[in-house]
Amino acid sequence: MTLSAKQDALIEDLNFLPDPQERLAEIVRRGTRHALPESLKTPDRRIPGCVSGVWVEKSINPISSLPVFLCDADSPMVKGLAALLCDLYSHADPTEIATEEPRVWEACQLHKMLSPTRLNGLRALRERIVQLAQS
16 A cells, blocks of 8 residues: 555544544544553654654664554544554655645645644654655
């Protein structure tokens, strides 16, 4: 499945919920699956530009040799939003990661509910994911 198709499926799943508030609650719920040990919450893994503490780590799937992203955050909502990006870009080709912008915020009307500061933080997280994917 291409990254674009994966994103389309994610958007379709979230838009099944009729209300943007419900979509955001589902994203927060999905974020509970992500956690980093305290030992990995280091300054080099922290995303600059995020008001809340957000950390991301890359590993490589030994079978596919594709990157897998794990994240954590201080705030449950930020953790859910970060987890959505990490889940979206995990197991994707680094070239696709670099070119496939997240469309989910607008497509699910979440951009109307997120502050400009949060959206900037999510852009910074995506930039870091791209850097990690290419390293």
